[in-house]
Amino acid sequence: MRFQLLVDFDGFWASLSRDIHEARGSAFVQTFSFEGDRIGTMLADALSASEARDKRILVDSFSRVVLSDKFLYAPGNWGDRNLRNEVKETRRLHAVLEEAAVQIKYGNPFGWSPRRFLTRNHKKLIEIDDQITYIGGINFSEHNAAWHDMMLRIDDREVASFFRDDFLRCWQGQSAKASKSLVGIELHTLNGHSNAATFSKVLKLIDDADSSIFVESPYVTFPFYDRLRDARKRGVEVTIVTPKANNWNHFADYAKWEAARCGIDLRLLKNGMSHLKAMLIDDRYLIAGSSNFDFLSYHVYEEFVAIITEAQLIADFRRQVLEVDLAHSERVEDQLSSHVSGWSRLRLRLFNKGLATLLE
16 A cells, blocks of 8 residues: 655646546546636646546535635626636536546535435545546645645555445435545545444544644534543643634634633644645644534534545654644634634634534
């Protein structure tokens, strides 16, 4: 089994485009966002030119209503010509793909119940020729490609078979919970209904931490903060890196509030938006995949979670992500983070409690 950590879009695309070009059997892509812009066109062109016999793109229905982080049907966006043009370009890309024998399907249609509306397939996956797998957090749109993020490339037939099976189930609208343990990595697919059982493994690792926990994510929430808070009280060093320029401002306040409550070492990444999600526990366990360690992942999203113990990959993560991002972050001092307004704290409490009740 060969692992390769690919940080940010350009390095990821350089690797993926070669693999798509060399594919002969299958090229399957699963993404949360696929948009008719430069990045979406790059993917469409690569798949159209590929000689693979079976080429597919599976997109969550989120992309039917949100493009460039904008809700299509919000009154403020009705007159946005650029947004409307992107809708047209996305439809054009569909036609291009169909002409090139690339199947494209939107999964997880929206429903009227709160749970059904929020149940999204949040996975990002590429499977090539039953041999190469990519998992992580990068989507196929310009604004996502500009964000700091990472993907893991795995060259292994057993891993590819595991994820191919999951892709084909999702293609049929039948996402399932599954797990597989291999040397150096433990893989889990989450179906949006029994996620808590799988995440119990991650929470147990947090509970058993001896010395350090490093988390990088833009949207950390309960129940993960609850366990991180307990770890900090036990004397474990807990460091969280989250973007200073978060695309959802609510989470910047939330991170400051939580850090102030329990003495977490909060760092704000200064170089734009970070969508990267990973957790390193005691330098022994690296948890990565598509989950943001948030309430939606815990309750209703379909996700991938990988628990990695392979020493070289963990060393690569420290060198390419942890050390670099800490160097480009600023520490939020306790006295500053404790100044989150009383209204913000009340709003955060009500929002979190309300959402938790909604998803029960």
